[in-house]
Amino acid sequence: MSYSETKAVWHPLESNPEIMNEYIHKLGVTGSWGFSDLWGLDDEALMFVSQPCLAVLLLFPITENSENLTKDENERIKKTGQIVSKNIYFSNQTIPNACGTMAILHSLLNNTELVDIGDGILRKIYDETKDLSPIEKAKYLEESKDLASVHYEYSVQGQTNVGEAEDNVDLHFICFIQKDGDLYELDGRKEFPINHGKCDDLLKGASNIIKDVIARNPSSNEITAQVFVPLD
Incomplete structure (x- = not known):
């Protein structure tokens, strides 16, 4: 399903941990878990990250090179195959500009054994989609007025200028998690x-x-990362 075939179009979510944490609490998350900026990638910087780290979010520019790498990766995996844990919660993204919310959902819904997702919107999404295929999950999210409403509330709170919902945003969020001993990249x-x-x-x-x-993007100043960790 292409973007043009979807009904919903959202404003992009800013890469801002404060907004993200308000967002996940509005969705129903309780407790001290939350997102925090990852300030460095060297071993010394990583030592200061609270543990356990349950997810890492990455915001990066979509370029011709990145699209070509994705195409090559897709063809390679379809040819050689890969092992994917049946315990992964994964949804495709069919709503334009929803990548921030998708990365957040992937962070939370793959860690329900540790994170209390409450009994609100997030719980409803999880219970009603956990057994669906990735594209069926995506269709469900397209139709979720509750999720769209909360996303809109927090997507217009950022410090940067908010574009029109129809703008073609060239920055993209993905999520990394660890499941059953393997490192997974979750990109809707x-x-x-x-x-x-x-x-x-x-x-x-x-x-x-x-x-x-x-x-691969030496001149970009738009690459940022957040970790999902205990904040207290």
Whole structure:
């Protein structure tokens, strides 16, 4: 399903942990879990990140090079295959500008054994979509007026200028999680989760991938990362 075939078009969400944390609490998350900026990728900087780190979010520019890499990756996986845990919660993204919300949902709904998602909007989404296919999940989210309303409330609160919902935003959020001993990249624009291999340290594994993204975009100042960690 292409973007042009969807009914919903959203404003982009800013890469701002304060807004993200208000957002997830409005969705129903309780407790001390939240997003925080990742200020560095070297070992010393990673030592100061609260543990356990349950997810890493990355915001990066979509370029011709990144699109070509995605195409090559997709063809390689379809040819050689990959192992994907059945315990992964993954949804495709069919709503334009919804990548921030998709990354947040992937962070939260893959960690329900540790994160209390409450009994509100998020719980309803999880209970009603956990057994659906990725594209069926995406269709459900398109029709969720509650989620669209909360997303809109927090997408217009950012410090940066908010574009029109119809604007073609060239920045994209993805999420990294660890599940059943492997490092996964969850990107709703892709057909399926990407298994990056065995991993005993999510933060370190995700940081190595982020370093590669930065190396491919040496002149970009728009690459940012957040961690989902205990804040207290």
